[in-house]
Amino acid sequence: MKNIKNIIRSIVVLTGIAMLLSCENSILEVQSITSQEKAPESSGEEVEFIFTDSTRIKYRAFAVEFIEIKTEDADYQEFQKGGKIISYDDDGTVAGQIEANYAKHFVSNQLWELRNKVVAVSDDGNTINTELMYWDQNKGLIYSDQYVRIIDKDGQVLEGDSFTSDDKMNNIILKNVTGEVYLNDESQQ
Template sequence: MNVLSNNILHVAAATLTVAAVLTSCETDLKEVDRIAAIQAEEPVDISQGVTVVYSDSAKVKARMTAPEMRHYNVKEPYYEFQKGVTIIFFDDIGKETQRITSDYAIQKEVQELTEFRGNVVITRADGSIIKTEELIYDQKANIFYNHVSIEAYFKDGRGNFMGSSFQSDGNFENIEVQNSTGLYIFEEGQGPTFR
């Protein structure tokens, strides 16, 4: 093989290498542009398999788990849990006091409101269960409330009730139910006196 043929082969090989690199860079740049366009349309950070622990003075107060958490970086930022959420609350000695599960939740940072929607279930440590389709937590006032029907079941079998809406303190100890109806079984010597 002569020197001219050898040089032509080197030039051809170099040209193919440069063309391959440029094509690869162009593909990578197109992918970067595509991802940037998605982020520009929807400024969101998505996390999978999330566990968040809330503590105060080195004591765990609550633990939240969710299959997916979306944080929207907009003027009024918020977190969205499109695939459901579970929050477990603990007392000062680490014992579970209650838990909330729902199919969907949204936490609005500026308003300090968290809304739970779809199959919302509140389970108390004593086994009592409250079911509803909507639950709103006002962090500033430390109250839970809703505007839709609610059902409550007491584990001890002493009764159940339903209502059109409710409001409660943050520990679900003082619950006010609007338009309530229900069944309550009194033990002997308890309850109202009829004369």
């Protein structure tokens, strides 16, 4: 009986050694696979970011949940549960704000991708609604190639299938426009 147990132990040990020696993955292969994973560099909940230029606050971003990813191919911040960005003029007044249910900030390009119920409001009351919007901070542009609905400060509604604007929403270019525009005839008053 003792010999049978020794034989079984020997078979188990030999099988284990054979399995280890038969592995084809080298340590370098395992390291290269694991280094490509998108492990967060940092993360947080209920966070606020302040972006400054020469000690002046330019933007503040608020997020329910935040992760930062840094790999050889990508460097971005992701706001999977959405958030809000408020931009400021040089004098510190609010220039506008954008809210979305999802946002991604490509750090090196200074490009924001905003998705799902995106609402941008300018300081003078113009509102842009869309499902996808990009904000290129380097160029000072916001744009989308998807359906967009714009409500101006007077309540007029315009719709289109894409738009481009400066990031202050002063010069909006809407393509394939539909909507109702009401003109006030002052000569009848």
